[in-house]
Amino acid sequence: MAAMTPTAREAAPKPDTDTAPPAALTRTRRRPRVWRGVVLGLGGAYFLIPLIASFVFTVHTPGQGISFEAYTALLAADGFTESLLLSLGLAAATIVLALVLAVPALVAVRLGAPRLRPVVEVMCMLPLVVPPIALVTGISTVLRWGPDHLSRTPLYQTFLAVQNESFPFVLVLAYTVMALPFVYRSLDAGLRAVDVPTLVEAARNCGASWPYVMFRVILPNLRSSLAGAAFLTLALVLGEFTIASLLGFRPFAVWIVSISGAHARMSVAVSLLSLVITWLLLLALSRAGTAPTSTPGTPSSPRKPRGSRTSRTSPKES
Numbered sequence: 001m002a003a004m005t006p007t008a009r010e011a012a013p014k015p016d017t018d019t020a021p022p023a024a025l026t027r028t029r030r031r032p033r034v035w036r037g038v039v040l041g042l043g044g045a046y047f048l049i050p051l052i053a054s055f056v057f058t059v060h061t062p063g064q065g066i067s068f069e070a071y072t073a074l075l076a077a078d079g080f081t082e083s084l085l086l087s088l089g090l091a092a093a094t095i096v097l098a099l100v101l102a103v104p105a106l107v108a109v110r111l112g113a114p115r116l117r118p119v120v121e122v123m124c125m126l127p128l129v130v131p132p133i134a135l136v137t138g139i140s141t142v143l144r145w146g147p148d149h150l151s152r153t154p155l156y157q158t159f160l161a162v163q164n165e166s167f168p169f170v171l172v173l174a175y176t177v178m179a180l181p182f183v184y185r186s187l188d189a190g191l192r193a194v195d196v197p198t199l200v201e202a203a204r205n206c207g208a209s210w211p212y213v214m215f216r217v218i219l220p221n222l223r224s225s226l227a228g229a230a231f232l233t234l235a236l237v238l239g240e241f242t243i244a245s246l247l248g249f250r251p252f253a254v255w256i257v258s259i260s261g262a263h264a265r266m267s268v269a270v271s272l273l274s275l276v277i278t279w280l281l282l283l284a285l286s287r288a289g290t291a292p293t294s295t296p297g298t299p300s301s302p303r304k305p306r307g308s309r310t311s312r313t314s315p316k317e318s
Contacts, residue, residue, distance in 0.1 A: 051272065058269045070269040077266065083255035084277075089167060090251060091237040094175040095230045098183045101176070102229075106187050107218060110196050124184035127177050136243045139174060143247075168249045175237050182232035190225025194218075231285045238278050 058070045074080055102124075109116050127135070143163065150156045162169040196218065203213045219226070241253040250258070252274060260267035 051275070054268050054272055058265050058272070070263075070265040071273075073266060074270060074273065077259070077263075077270075079250065079255050080270070083250055083252045086167070086250075087238055087252035090171055090175065091234045093169075093172045094179060094237050095233045097172060097176045098179050098233055099226065099229065102180065102183045102187055103219075103222075103226075104214075106184070106191060107196065107214070110191050111200060121184065121188075124180045128181050132178065132240075132242045133246075135174060135177065136246045139170065139243070140247060143170070165249065168247070170247065171244055171249060171251070174243050175233075175240065178240070178243075179229075179233040179236050182236070183229040186225050186228040186232065187222065190222045190228075194221045227285050231282055234281055234285065235278065238274065 059066050059068055061067055105120065109120055146159045147156070150159050162173070199217050199221070200213055203217045208217070239253060240251075241257065244251050245254050245257070256267055256270050256274065259270070
């Protein structure tokens with residue numbers, strides 16, 4: 001019995017070192033939080049103060065007080081709705097075309113020709129080296145050259161259709177080239193995180209066709225990468241000015257600059273409104289990229305009530 005009785009040294013409770021950290025450790029933990037708050041506060045002030053000043057400029061008139069006329073006159077402004085819808089249509093078409101070109105090419109390189117990956121990367125990164133002014137110069141040269149050499153060919157009508165002012169598809173082609181670096185980086189990061197050859201081999205061994213493999217196996221695993229590519233492409237198209245202005249078209253960014261001389265307050269109000277619209281669209285894309293997806297045909301596990309406890313069987317009952 002004496003051997004089984006614990007001594008006073010063994011029976012004394014040991015101090016919990018995990019729950020009671022020393023004072024020096026708590027100080028080092030508090031300092032990063034303070035500096036983090038300071039950095040976030042300075043960053044928020046850097047972005048919010050110019051926006052607040054712009055909003056005050058649009059609603060406050062010296063000697064007249066506060067008025068929201070700059071915002072109420074937007075819907076009746078000439079060209080506001082048409083230019084906004086044109087930019088949104090161009091952004092949607094650019095996103096679709098860029099993904100249709102990039103996704104099959106990168107998947108094919110990942111599966112069948114990994115050695116061609118540096119070549120594809122260099123080709124997709126070239127638009128970062130070529131400035132937009134050089135790109136639009138080349139496009140305008142081709143547009144001037146086309147009517148003289150294609151007037152007697154069936155391609156003449158197609159050449160005119162891509163320059164239609166209601167929906168200039170030539171801008172979609174130019175924006176797709178400019179968005180390729182961002183689309184490539186986003187998709188390449190997603191493909192590196194997924195074992196694509198194993199997924200494709202398993203699906204093909206189960207009898208799945210190539211369209212099924214692409215749309216039901218690969219694309220769901222690239223959901224966040226696709227949303228990121230669409231995110232960057234949308235921001236690029238809505239804010240692009242150089243190419244559209246030099247080619248003579250009038251999307252939303254060009255329309256804002258065109259009214260800035262005659263209606264200064266309205267132009268600033270439209271700029272703020274465009275920022276809000278862009279943020280909402282980007283937020284929707286980011287939510288779509290992080291939303292959980294459930295595989296069809298798999299039943300969801302039932303939830304247990306909060307008050308229920310798992311019953312344990314004693315060795316005798318078992």
